[in-house]
Amino acid sequence: MTAVIETQDMPVGHQGPPLLSVRGVKTYYGNIIALKGVDVDVHPGEIVTLIGANGAGKSTLMMTIFGSPQARTGTVTFDGRDITRMPTHEIARLRIAQSPEGRRIFPRMTVLENLQMGASLDNLRYFDEDVERMFTLFPRLKERAAQRGGTLSGGEQQMLAIARALMARPRLLMLDEPSLGLAPLIVKQIFDAIRDLNRNEGLTVFLVEQNAFHALKLAHRGYVMVNGLVTMSGTGKELLANPEVRAAYLEGGHH
Amino acid sequence: MSAEMERPVAGPNYAAAARDAVLAGVIALGVFGPLIGFKTEQNMNNQLVVENRWGIVIVIVAIVVIGRFLLKAFVFPALVTRKANAGPASTDESFFKRNFKTIGLAFLLLYPVIIVSMLGYQQSIKWVDNFGIQILIYVMLGWGLNIVVGLAGLLDLGYVAFYAVGAYSYALLSSHFGFSFWLLLPLSGILAAMWGVILGFPVLRLRGDYLAIVTLAFGEIIRLVLINWREVTNGSAGISSIPKVDIFGWITFNVADPTYIGKILDLPPSSAYYKIFLYYLILALALFTAFVTLRLRRLPIGRAWEALREDEVACRSLGINTTNTKLTAFALGAMFGGFAGSFFAARQGFVSPESFVFLESAVIVAIVVLGGMGSMVGVAIAAAAMIGGTEILRELSFLKAVFGPEFNPDQFRMLIFGLAMVTIMVWKPRGFVGNREPTAFLHEKKSVSGSLVQEGHG
Ligand SMILES: Nc1ncnc2c1ncn2[C@@H]1O[C@H](COP(=O)(O)OP(=O)(O)OP(=O)(O)O)[C@@H](O)[C@H]1O
Ligand SMILES: [Mg+2]
Numbered sequence: 258m259t260a261v262i263e264t265q266d267m268p269v270g271h272q273g274p275p276l277l278s279v280r281g282v283k284t285y286y287g288n289i290i291a292l293k294g295v296d297v298d299v300h301p302g303e304i305v306t307l308i309g310a311n312g313a314g315k316s317t318l319m320m321t322i323f324g325s326p327q328a329r330t331g332t333v334t335f336d337g338r339d340i341t342r343m344p345t346h347e348i349a350r351l352r353i354a355q356s357p358e359g360r361r362i363f364p365r366m367t368v369l370e371n372l373q374m375g376a377s378l379d380n381l382r383y384f385d386e387d388v389e390r391m392f393t394l395f396p397r398l399k400e401r402a403a404q405r406g407g408t409l410s411g412g413e414q415q416m417l418a419i420a421r422a423l424m425a426r427p428r429l430l431m432l433d434e435p436s437l438g439l440a441p442l443i444v445k446q447i448f449d450a451i452r453d454l455n456r457n458e459g460l461t462v463f464l465v466e467q468n469a470f471h472a473l474k475l476a477h478r479g480y481v482m483v484n485g486l487v488t489m490s491g492t493g494k495e496l497l498a499n500p501e502v503r504a505a506y507l508e509g510g511h512h
Numbered sequence: 513m514s515a516e517m518e519r520p521v522a523g524p525n526y527a528a529a530a531r532d533a534v535l536a537g538v539i540a541l542g543v544f545g546p547l548i549g550f551k552t553e554q555n556m557n558n559q560l561v562v563e564n565r566w567g568i569v570i571v572i573v574a575i576v577v578i579g580r581f582l583l584k585a586f587v588f589p590a591l592v593t594r595k596a597n598a599g600p601a602s603t604d605e606s607f608f609k610r611n612f613k614t615i616g617l618a619f620l621l622l623y624p625v626i627i628v629s630m631l632g633y634q635q636s637i638k639w640v641d642n643f644g645i646q647i648l649i650y651v652m653l654g655w656g657l658n659i660v661v662g663l664a665g666l667l668d669l670g671y672v673a674f675y676a677v678g679a680y681s682y683a684l685l686s687s688h689f690g691f692s693f694w695l696l697l698p699l700s701g702i703l704a705a706m707w708g709v710i711l712g713f714p715v716l717r718l719r720g721d722y723l724a725i726v727t728l729a730f731g732e733i734i735r736l737v738l739i740n741w742r743e744v745t746n747g748s749a750g751i752s753s754i755p756k757v758d759i760f761g762w763i764t765f766n767v768a769d770p771t772y773i774g775k776i777l778d779l780p781p782s783s784a785y786y787k788i789f790l791y792y793l794i795l796a797l798a799l800f801t802a803f804v805t806l807r808l809r810r811l812p813i814g815r816a817w818e819a820l821r822e823d824e825v826a827c828r829s830l831g832i833n834t835t836n837t838k839l840t841a842f843a844l845g846a847m848f849g850g851f852a853g854s855f856f857a858a859r860q861g862f863v864s865p866e867s868f869v870f871l872e873s874a875v876i877v878a879i880v881v882l883g884g885m886g887s888m889v890g891v892a893i894a895a896a897a898m899i900g901g902t903e904i905l906r907e908l909s910f911l912k913a914v915f916g917p918e919f920n921p922d923q924f925r926m927l928i929f930g931l932a933m934v935t936i937m938v939w940k941p942r943g944f945v946g947n948r949e950p951t952a953f954l955h956e957k958k959s960v961s962g963s964l965v966q967e968g969h970g
Binding site for chain 1: 812815816818819821822823825826827828829830831832833834948950951952953954
């Protein structure tokens, strides 16, 4: 197979100051260190992906950005503001939205109510409009609007988790393994939706993924995390072509 | 495979039922024979003598045998047939179900009128007071706690503390300063809400079992303070002759007053008027609780409560301040407990720490859980069943005929309460009304049929 793979070109905002900037972040669970000094930048309009093996610290980084757990040293800056010590709900109010690991939708609430919760920040001001957008993006959710979240299929739950995050009209969308446990067709649907949102609305996305091939194809840039440290970074194309990345994350699957 | 084989046998099978019944009888004899059949009594010489009570044993075994036979021969087959026909049949009986709230409300409003017209004023007292008021107090407490436990999912085992705060606030402030009920009602609510926040702060970080234990301790602390702070609360002797409620000073319920209701309306003196008035008062308070809760469920704070119950971490990452959300749940729940408490004090005319033991908290939690954790109608049904049921027990004097004159059904209250709870939880594991009613709907009423969106499909 040749190394010619179609990837994303750099977006316009790349040259300016980063929207999200993580500097020298160390995070501990009790005495155990999970992040050992991590630097990551996300520029406006970019899709940035973070790949790495199980237990590398990807979810920990995402949650550290969200202030739970907080970084012990280092800084997290969003749009020029230091958010390292902010409580989670205030970080969310800066319009950082998240589809966390395990999706965490509200199981006893209906799809529509879950979306309502996503729109809490604006007190439902744009609710009707935004719900329509979500239903266009994920038509499955419209069919299931009155169904309880807990009874949705895994893929539908993932769509709901992303849609709920988007309801907050985020400036930065963080997704933790949106492809986990999903059929290839659904993964493609979800990744296409992310690409469309990025192209059409300039949405900035930080994507944690195990599915390295698809993630690197989708992303403008990527980081590779090993054992709580970022060991490599580059454009999606560079990382896809990198022999080390290929050996560790791409060989033997995903194509 | 033929469908015939799969069909459960619907008709009664008497032989099998009889066999089963005899077996159950033998087991019952084995269990109850030694347990109930013998009783040791001290005679005049202080010796223990064994007394036989075979009569009771025979009655019990007979009940078991007949009961088991009826269950096996008729009830179970009927249940099977009903399940098989459940689909279309259930839409027919739904007139009652659909209008349950309206019918229930109308009944509650007319209840004293019905009772009085059937039994007259004097005889109505027992039914209005012991059943009506007593049940409605627990409905109100259930609805108040429902905010904390049912909606916000914070297991509070010390709810009775707020009930006590409300009751003592009214008792103390009305007997010492002569303030009227209408001033003290909101004040007790505010004081109780304040205590709700005071309890809320330290337990903010706790969840589940830990929260339950701390709230339980809080309930006991309040009770112990009431017992030991004698100078103020008069200790375990309690506070008596708490003033009655009046109707804004225009109409009173003390026979001696010139504004006594009997004099104003030209009726013979009777304590029934006060009971009927209290009935409508607690009904109004309970409905107020329901109204506020229903409204709040549609507001951001109510949605936040329910989301908090489901997933606290997700709530925070959606920008919800979980601290404030929890505190408002505690405060509001406590406030309604406080209202109920001041009503309780006014109704009894006497309060003592005895009324605020842990058992009360447990009963209220049980009502919320049996009601289905969050359902208002469910809580009302559960309160009526549990409190009404235990009250009815006092009335069952025919049990004395069966079990002998010393049998006091009151002693078995908790036993039967427990049995009923177990039965209900087995029969309806998610409470009387386990299905949560959604609060958001699509504007265009798309004809998605109700049965399609029920849980379980998908
Ligand atoms: N709450 C916690 N308490 C203690 N240790 C934790 C906790 N959460 C994560 N860890 C540890 O931190 C390390 C990083 O975990 P993290 O969840 O960030 O990995 P990940 O890269 O997201 O892995 P995966 O791809 O499997 O999701 C792991 O060794 C994990 O065991
Ligand atoms: Mg992870």
